[in-house]
Amino acid sequence: MLASLLPKNSATIIECNTKPGAKILVSGGGKCNITNEVMGSEYYVGDGSFIQKSLGLFDEKALLKWLHNRKLHPVLRKEHQYFCPQSAKELLDIFLKESKKQKMLLGEKVIEVGKRGDFFSVKTDKRTLNAKYVVVASGGLSFPKLGASPVGYEIAASFGHTIKKTAPALVGFTVQKEQFFFKELSGASTEVEIKVTGNRCRGSLLFTHKGISGPAVLDASLYWEKGKIEVDFLLDFPWQSIQKSKKQLSSLLPMPKRVTKAFLIQLNLDDKQGVKITAEELSLLQTLNHYSFAPAGTFGYSKAEVTKGGISTDDVDARSMMSKKTEGLFFTGEVLDVTGRLGGYNFQWAFSSAYACADSIKNIL
Numbered sequence: 001m002l003a004s005l006l007p008k009n010s011a012t013i014i015e016c017n018t019k020p021g022a023k024i025l026v027s028g029g030g031k032c033n034i035t036n037e038v039m040g041s042e043y044y045v046g047d048g049s050f051i052q053k054s055l056g057l058f059d060e061k062a063l064l065k066w067l068h069n070r071k072l073h074p075v076l077r078k079e080h081q082y083f084c085p086q087s088a089k090e091l092l093d094i095f096l097k098e099s100k101k102q103k104m105l106l107g108e109k110v111i112e113v114g115k116r117g118d119f120f121s122v123k124t125d126k127r128t129l130n131a132k133y134v135v136v137a138s139g140g141l142s143f144p145k146l147g148a149s150p151v152g153y154e155i156a157a158s159f160g161h162t163i164k165k166t167a168p169a170l171v172g173f174t175v176q177k178e179q180f181f182f183k184e185l186s187g188a189s190t191e192v193e194i195k196v197t198g199n200r201c202r203g204s205l206l207f208t209h210k211g212i213s214g215p216a217v218l219d220a221s222l223y224w225e226k227g228k229i230e231v232d233f234l235l236d237f238p239w240q241s242i243q244k245s246k247k248q249l250s251s252l253l254p255m256p257k258r259v260t261k262a263f264l265i266q267l268n269l270d271d272k273q274g275v276k277i278t279a280e281e282l283s284l285l286q287t288l289n290h291y292s293f294a295p296a297g298t299f300g301y302s303k304a305e306v307t308k309g310g311i312s313t314d315d316v317d318a319r320s321m322m323s324k325k326t327e328g329l330f331f332t333g334e335v336l337d338v339t340g341r342l343g344g345y346n347f348q349w350a351f352s353s354a355y356a357c358a359d360s361i362k363n364i365l
Contacts, residue, residue, distance in 0.1 A: 001351050002135060002332060004098030005358035010365060011102045012131075014124060018107040021092040022146040023139070027305075032088035033344040034067070035060040035351075037080045043345050045169075045222055045308055046338035051349070053318035058355035060348055070094045081343045110138075113155045115326065133364075135321075135330040135357060137350075140307025141166060148301070152335035153311065159326045162312040164337040168304030169222045170346075172213030173229075173295035181262050182207050190255045194220040195230040205231070207259070210299060219342050221298055222308060229295065233263070233288045243282065245274035253285075263288060306346050308339040320360030321353055332357050 003013050013020070024032055039060045041048040064082070067074060072090055074082035084090045111123045113134055122129045138152035153163045175182050185207035192205040194216050201223075206214030220229060237254060245252055250260045250271045264271055267284050277285070298304065311331055315324045323329040333350040340346040 001095065001354035002137060002358050003102045003104075004095055005355060006102065006361060007365065008101040009103075010361075012129065013099065013102060013104045014108050014110055014122070014129075015104065015106050016109045016149070017147045020104070020106065021095060023143060024092050024095075025088045026143075026146070027088060027347070028083055028344075030088055031083040031086075032091050033347065034074050034082045034084065034091060035063055035348040036082065036344040037076065039345075039348065043343075044338055044340045044349070046336075047313045050313045050316075050318040051338055054321070054352045054356045055348070057319070057359065058352045062355075063348065063351050067091075067094070070098070078343075109149075110151055110155070112158065115159075115329075118328075120328065133328045133330065133361060135332060135361075136335055137332045137354070139334045140310060141301045142168060142304040142307045144301060148307075152331070156311045156323075156331065156335075159323065159329060161315055161323065161325060164309040164312050166307050166309035167225075168298045168301045169308035169339050170218040170305035170342055171221045171303055172208060172217055172299040173211050173221065173224075174297045174299065175211040176294065176296045179211070179293055181266065182212055183209055185259055185262055188256045188259050189214055190233060190259055191235055192216050193232040193235055195232075196220045196223045197225070199223045202235075205233075211295070213299070215342055218305065221304075222339060222341060224295065227294055228292050230290050230292045233291055234286075237289070239282070239286065242274045242285075243277060247274060248272065249274065249277070249285075253288075305342075306334060306339055308337075310335055310337040310339075312337055319356060321357040322360060330357050330361070 003011055027033060037060060039055060041051040044051050072094055075085050077083050109125045111125060114121045120131045120134045122131060122134060136152045136155050139148055141148050141150060157163055186209045189204050189206040193200055193202045201216045201219035203216035204214040205212055205216050233255060234253060242252060248271050249264060250257045252274050253260045261271060269281055269284060313336055316331055317324060321330045321332050332353040334346060338349055340349055
């Protein structure tokens with residue numbers, strides 16, 4: 001995005017992969033969740049005022065207009081999320097066309113960046129380049145098979161920047177032995193609401209052979225550090241009607257039958273008619289509205305969609321993305337300590353921060 005916005009022949013992209021845009025192509029099930037029509041800093045973890053300044057310069061409406069002008073018309077799916085109509089390649093093709101005006105070095109890894117006087121030296125595994133300005137847009141640690149690496153953090157640290165603790169985010173949870181029965185439910189999904197550190201994440205929960213995943217879980221992982229989460233497995237269930245029904249509990253409760261039966265076993269309850277359950281049994285069932293447990297951990301960076309944590313925004317200017325410590329050094333996107341929820345927020349942050357950076361560089365070139 002940055003290369004697309006900068007003047008012709010003003011930049012060189014150094015890309016470690018032999019083809020650019022690998023993460024774009026695999027995102028959103030191959031259709032790339034570009035942005036969200038409900039936008040704001042409250043959908044991010046990070047310094048809200050810092051985030052809002054960049055979003056304000058180039059919000060989702062500005063992004064959609066920019067794409068429309070290039071004949072890409074993202075479509076709304078899942079209520080508020082914008083996706084490519086056919087495939088993520090549509091978005092990547094725009095960036096490849098727009099950034100042709102810049103030099104691109106593919107299959108080349110940055111080793112280190114230094115500065116002497118007014119110029120930076122960028123050492124790669126093939127050459128050393130000199131530049132007046134350097135932008136670090138290397139992302140986080142998620143999806144190492146697509147070229148993710150800590151190089152951005154290493155560059156920032158070498159110039160005295162603080163790196164906030166990183167962790168996999170938008171990722172599934174592994175479970176402890178008390179929840180090992182979840183693994184036997186692999187493939188089943190149900191609608192839930194998860195409470196974690198004061199945040200509520202509503203959506204689908206998917207049981208897997210490793211633990212739990214699905215949109216609600218991925219969102220919850222953004223806020224989870226350690227300790228317990230609380231899951232409401234019976235969202236908005238009308239309890240007053242259950243004791244009047246002759247249906248079996250496995251048919252009454254709004255979960256897949258095998259999921260309901262598994263929980264009944266855990267609660268030491270029989271699968272009986274609603275009219276036959278006692279007040280004590282009803283009270284036990286209602287614990288599924290606030291089922292509390294501590295995940296063992298996450299599926300890790302190899303399965304995580306993003307990395308939370310990163311370069312502290314305290315020492316980065318929100319309107320230009322330039323380092324407050326080193327003139328001419330910029331940071332954009334996921335490498336910063338800004339992480340969005342599921343639903344196109346992280347792509348929007350990449351585009352908004354790139355716009356802020358490009359705007360600043362164009363003014364000083």
